Amino acid sequence: MRCFLCRLHLNLSYHGICSNCIDLLPRLGKVCAKCGLPHSLTSEICYRCLENSSSWDRLISVTDYVEPLKKMIHHLKFYQKIELSYALSRLMFLAWYRLYLQGELSKPDCITCVPLHHHRYWLRGYNQAELLAKPIAHWLNRPFYPYLLYRKQRKQDQKSLSRIGRAKNVVTLFGCDSDLTGRSILVVDDIVTTGSTCNAISERLKDQGAREVQILTLCRTFL
Numbered sequence: 272m273r274c275f276l277c278r279l280h281l282n283l284s285y286h287g288i289c290s291n292c293i294d295l296l297p298r299l300g301k302v303c304a305k306c307g308l309p310h311s312l313t314s315e316i317c318y319r320c321l322e323n324s325s326s327w328d329r330l331i332s333v334t335d336y337v338e339p340l341k342k343m344i345h346h347l348k349f350y351q352k353i354e355l356s357y358a359l360s361r362l363m364f365l366a367w368y369r370l371y372l373q374g375e376l377s378k379p380d381c382i383t384c385v386p387l388h389h390h391r392y393w394l395r396g397y398n399q400a401e402l403l404a405k406p407i408a409h410w411l412n413r414p415f416y417p418y419l420l421y422r423k424q425r426k427q428d429q430k431s432l433s434r435i436g437r438a439k440n441v442v443t444l445f446g447c448d449s450d451l452t453g454r455s456i457l458v459v460d461d462i463v464t465t466g467s468t469c470n471a472i473s474e475r476l477k478d479q480g481a482r483e484v485q486i487l488t489l490c491r492t493f494l
């Protein structure tokens with residue numbers, strides 16, 4: 272097997288991307304410990320989070336929505352290249368693990384993923400977030416609950432709403448019926464943009480008693 276990016280032969284085929292290409296991936300500069308977006312304050316938390324904080328506790332990402340990950344995510348989602356998922360999960364796990372070694376994160380009690388809309392699942396045949404989350408649960412040695420959350424029927428067509436209306440509308444879209452009292456949950460998604468989906472999910476998990484919600488994503492961007 273060859274590296275997905277430079278086509279070099281890999282000694283460990285399941286890694287998918289060679290260590291040289293991993294070193295060449297664009298790095299994030301200073302990012303907010305809470306929302307994962309770049310910021311230049313001396314504090315850990317950015318001004319956005321100081322003013323209006325999201326309901327998750329930590330957001331960890333590999334990089335911004337840039338090449339080569341952008342293309343890889345696109346292939347995973349739209350060209351059935353599910354063999355990419357393992358290499359991408361590994362990058363996510365490494366980003367998480369780096370912070371864990373620095374003492375910035377604690378190990379979650381369980382792992383879940385952002386559920387895909389039924390229609391999309393039916394079209395695609397898989398949930399990319401689920402593919403990404405499964406190996407991470409294995410490496411963390413923690414249970415994986417892919418169906419901890421479910422999507423509810425949309426109340427309104429998202430397209431007809433303003434950005435603020437959309438953020439409000441999405442709150443009604445996720446359900447969770449498990450008792451999560453005192454639990455720490457890691458939620459995996461491929462891309463986080465406005466953060467409204469992750470925020471709605473985190474609120475839902477906290478309503479069910481979750482103590483801590485960590486979000487782990489490949490790309491964090493603000494489009």
Ligand SMILES: [Zn+2]
Pocket residue numbers: 274275276277278279288289290291292293
């Ligand atoms: Zn390579």
Ligand SMILES: [Zn+2]
Pocket residue numbers: 303304305306307308316317318319320321
């Ligand atoms: Zn922030």
